[in-house]
Amino acid sequence: MTGRSFQADFARAVREPDRPLPGGLTDSRRFAVYRNTHAVTLAEALAQGFPVVAALVGAEFFSALAGAYRMAHPPRSPLLRLYGRAFPDFIAGFPPAAALPYLADVARLEWALLDSAEAADARALPPASLAALPPDRLYAARLVLAPAVRLLSSAHPVLSIWRAHQPGGAAPGPRPGPAPGAERILITRPAFDPTPAALSNASFAALRMLASGATVGEAARHGDLTEVFTLLLDGGAITGIS
Amino acid sequence: MVLPPRPGVGFKPQHYAGLTGDPGPVEWVEVHAENYMGDGGRALAQLASLQDRFALSVHGVGLSIGGEGRLDADHLSRVKRVCERFGPASFSEHLAWSTHEGVFFNDLLPLPYREDTLARTAAHVQEVQEALARPILIENPSVYVTLPASEMDEIDFLTELAARTGCGLLLDVNNVLVSATNRQTDPLDYIDRFPHALVGEIHLGGHAVDADERGAPLLIDDHAHPVAPQVWALLDRTLALAGPRPVLIEWDNDLPDWPALRAEATRAGAALDRVR
Numbered sequence: 001m002t003g004r005s006f007q008a009d010f011a012r013a014v015r016e017p018d019r020p021l022p023g024g025l026t027d028s029r030r031f032a033v034y035r036n037t038h039a040v041t042l043a044e045a046l047a048q049g050f051p052v053v054a055a056l057v058g059a060e061f062f063s064a065l066a067g068a069y070r071m072a073h074p075p076r077s078p079l080l081r082l083y084g085r086a087f088p089d090f091i092a093g094f095p096p097a098a099a100l101p102y103l104a105d106v107a108r109l110e111w112a113l114l115d116s117a118e119a120a121d122a123r124a125l126p127p128a129s130l131a132a133l134p135p136d137r138l139y140a141a142r143l144v145l146a147p148a149v150r151l152l153s154s155a156h157p158v159l160s161i162w163r164a165h166q167p168g169g170a171a172p173g174p175r176p177g178p179a180p181g182a183e184r185i186l187i188t189r190p191a192f193d194p195t196p197a198a199l200s201n202a203s204f205a206a207l208r209m210l211a212s213g214a215t216v217g218e219a220a221r222h223g224d225l226t227e228v229f230t231l232l233l234d235g236g237a238i239t240g241i242s
Numbered sequence: 243m244v245l246p247p248r249p250g251v252g253f254k255p256q257h258y259a260g261l262t263g264d265p266g267p268v269e270w271v272e273v274h275a276e277n278y279m280g281d282g283g284r285a286l287a288q289l290a291s292l293q294d295r296f297a298l299s300v301h302g303v304g305l306s307i308g309g310e311g312r313l314d315a316d317h318l319s320r321v322k323r324v325c326e327r328f329g330p331a332s333f334s335e336h337l338a339w340s341t342h343e344g345v346f347f348n349d350l351l352p353l354p355y356r357e358d359t360l361a362r363t364a365a366h367v368q369e370v371q372e373a374l375a376r377p378i379l380i381e382n383p384s385v386y387v388t389l390p391a392s393e394m395d396e397i398d399f400l401t402e403l404a405a406r407t408g409c410g411l412l413l414d415v416n417n418v419l420v421s422a423t424n425r426q427t428d429p430l431d432y433i434d435r436f437p438h439a440l441v442g443e444i445h446l447g448g449h450a451v452d453a454d455e456r457g458a459p460l461l462i463d464d465h466a467h468p469v470a471p472q473v474w475a476l477l478d479r480t481l482a483l484a485g486p487r488p489v490l491i492e493w494d495n496d497l498p499d500w501p502a503l504r505a506e507a508t509r510a511g512a513a514l515d516r517v518r
Contacts, residue, residue: 078304118280
């Protein structure tokens, strides 16, 4: 024993299975219960949060990926829902995943969906109150978007990949070769289920301006707002105007 | 407001429709505090609506009350927010640690029982009770190893912890069987010696059966199985000694359908009826 505390030795032996057992313990099968619980429950939490990533790479690869992530990014909060926050960037820098260049962006989409699900509730503005605005007032207005709204842009068709893995979707096998093509995505949360939708490049550019505080008139100069307003209103995503 | 001395279940969103449609004898639900710390969303709305019909217990799994380090002030304030939002009849935590130097282990890890760990744990319990402005319950752990560094008996440790802090105890009867088997001690003796007057709640859950290197039985508290026959027998003994108490069925993994979970609650209700 060194001068380290009981808990420090125990914690290290749980995290690093090739360490000797701590504090005079001798039965490695008993201690393995702690090691397994730590590794397996954290990997399961990731697989639950990132089911499409898990499906794309298969169980064996995912287990190795989750293990590498656990060592590089141990959870720093008792809130397990935050554990996957750094997972997309970790995948982007994980050499064995380089053959799947879209994987990190699929993870970004799944993280955005998780994050949206627990964002604050907000009451949507009734569509009629927007329709009632005179055109000049509407053009001068800035939109307040719901806290659950998320915008994503990817050089890969990540929403198409994600959709193919939803129940009833045509998942093209564990490793699809997706057609090249960028996708721009808006997530809204009507009621409680985060719902992603794809937008054209021009609509996405206008939406991005609205989301960063531009007026409707300014955003309209960057693209047709019809698609944007339809998606935002359907998703209950406009909570106010200023 | 206290939990009724009747059956409760650990609530899972998958059981929302079953529980609200046909609760059977279930009069209260327990949730993990950490699952209700988001800013909004379905979980919070579901729990708010369950509160119209069921008493509520909030069970923390992340405060690391038995740990060497200071309590995580941010996490304690999140627990406080959950309790203020829902006003539960009970808040409970574990005689265990789950965080070391900022790393969260997602497990309830054992501490040696000694005077210094008792003083430290008592200070943590007091800090939580002051923050929440209420007494809390502390649960006996399931353990897989006997720590050579321990100098005190677990029941003496818990009894003294309650005496110093005014906290109550949550007696997990499955943990009693799991720990006694793993320590090669007598679970009935543990039930008999437990300070029954301090028991504010009882937990029942399932465990898995394995073996250690020498082939000795190794029980693993996985909350993924029906309550074992020996645990039902220990419950009867506990209720005979302690009288009716709130009894919770915990089933967290490999979830059964609602009727199967309700059947476990019904069996707990029958055990409670026998000691009325």
